Amino acid sequence: MKDASTATQTIALVDDDRNILTSLSIVLEAEGYRVHTYTDGAAALDGVITRLSNLVILDIKMPRMDGMELLRRLRQKSDLPVIFLTSRDDEIDELFGLKMGADDFITKPFSQRLLVERVKAVLRRAAAREAPKLAGQPALALERGALVMDPERHTCTWKSEAVTLTVTEFLILQALAQRPGVVKSRDALMDAAYDDQIYVDDRTIDSHIKRLRKKFKTVDENFEMIETLYGVGYRFRES
Numbered sequence: 001m002k003d004a005s006t007a008t009q010t011i012a013l014v015d016d017d018r019n020i021l022t023s024l025s026i027v028l029e030a031e032g033y034r035v036h037t038y039t040d041g042a043a044a045l046d047g048v049i050t051r052l053s054n055l056v057i058l059d060i061k062m063p064r065m066d067g068m069e070l071l072r073r074l075r076q077k078s079d080l081p082v083i084f085l086t087s088r089d090d091e092i093d094e095l096f097g098l099k100m101g102a103d104d105f106i107t108k109p110f111s112q113r114l115l116v117e118r119v120k121a122v123l124r125r126a127a128a129r130e131a132p133k134l135a136g137q138p139a140l141a142l143e144r145g146a147l148v149m150d151p152e153r154h155t156c157t158w159k160s161e162a163v164t165l166t167v168t169e170f171l172i173l174q175a176l177a178q179r180p181g182v183v184k185s186r187d188a189l190m191d192a193a194y195d196d197q198i199y200v201d202d203r204t205i206d207s208h209i210k211r212l213r214k215k216f217k218t219v220d221e222n223f224e225m226i227e228t229l230y231g232v233g234y235r236f237r238e239s
Contacts, residue, residue, distance in 0.1 A: 009123065010034040010051065014044040014058035014070065015085065024057070027112045028119070041065030045073055048080075055081045055123055057115075060097070068097060075101045081122045085110075098164045103154070105166060121193060122167050125154065144177045145239040147225070161219040168193045169212050172205075176226065176236040185233040209234055 011033045013021050021037045028035050036051055038044035041058070042065040048056055056074070060067040071082055084097050087108045097105065103122050106115055142149040146159045154170060156163045165173065175192035176184055184192075186205040193208075209226060216223040225237045 008034075009054040010036065011119065012036050012038065012044060012048045012051070012053040012056045012058075014038045014041060014048075014056065014062070014067070016040055016059065016062045020059075020085075024112065024115065027116060031116055033119075041067060041070035044070060048074065049077055053080060054126070055083065055119060057083045057085060057119070059085045059087075061087060068100065071097065071100050071102060081126045083115075083118060083122060098166065103167050118167070121171065125151070125167055125171075142174060142177055144180055144236065145225075147177055149174055149177065158216055158219055158223065163215050163219060165212070165215065169208055169215075172208055173212055173226075173236075176234060180236045181238040183229055183233050183235045189234065 009032075011028055013024055013028075013035060014037075015021055016039050018039065021039070025035045025037060036047060036053065038047060040062050044056075044058070045065070058067045058070060062070075067084055071084075074080070074082065079101070081103045082101065083104045083106060084102050085106055085108060103125075104118055106118060140151075142151070148157045149155070149170070151170075151174070154165075154167075156165050156170065156173070171193045172189050175189055189205055189208075209228075213223070213226055216225070227235050227237050229235065
């Protein structure tokens with residue numbers, strides 16, 4: 001179903017697999033987005049900027065110019081949202097891409113419905129980031145003890161050390177940290193991470209929490225702020 005809020009938004013798809021370009025174009029256009037497609041990074045570089053895209057979805061492995069190089073060059077000119085498509089669950093590539101400025105990763109094969117929800121989540125965050133600028137007001141950072149989250153810049157630090165999060169991880173942590181001590185069910189965390197009510201099983205939410213803990217323990221091996229209440233959900237520990 002088309003969403004009126006997507007009517008003027010343009011998405012650039014960059015992938016050397018024409019079947020993926022075709023199928024994703026159909027799905028995204030059905031949601032009301034305008035879609036421009038490119039078969040390699042070199043072709044996309046100028047088109048993404050000049051055709052005023054709102055978001056870029058790009059494959060990492062492509063001929064002529066891969067997704068990492070395209071992202072590097074895009075970040076020299078623009079901070080528009082970027083979602084990576086990757087055919088392998090390579091954490092090194094993921095962390096490198098996130099540090100370069102990617103907003104999220106989706107590993108192939110993936111559900112088209114899931115991709116649409118990730119697109120909505122990333123665009124929602126981008127809109128929230130721009131709103132304070134348009135209103136002439138600074139965005140408020142969330143501070144909980146040693147945790148600092150800046151929604152406008154999509155940055156997160158723990159004890160002044162940067163923690164690189166995907167959009168989904170950021171939204172889940174933000175939902176927990178907004179009300180320390182309050183238990184959030186898996187359904188509530190799913191609602192925080194996605195615009196629409198879609199089915200996400202318990203293992204998916206648990207996986208996000210596991211990755212969050214792992215990333216924070218990388219900068220602080222004693223990090224224990226995300227608590228599990230078995231059979232109930234999760235909460236951010238009160239300081």
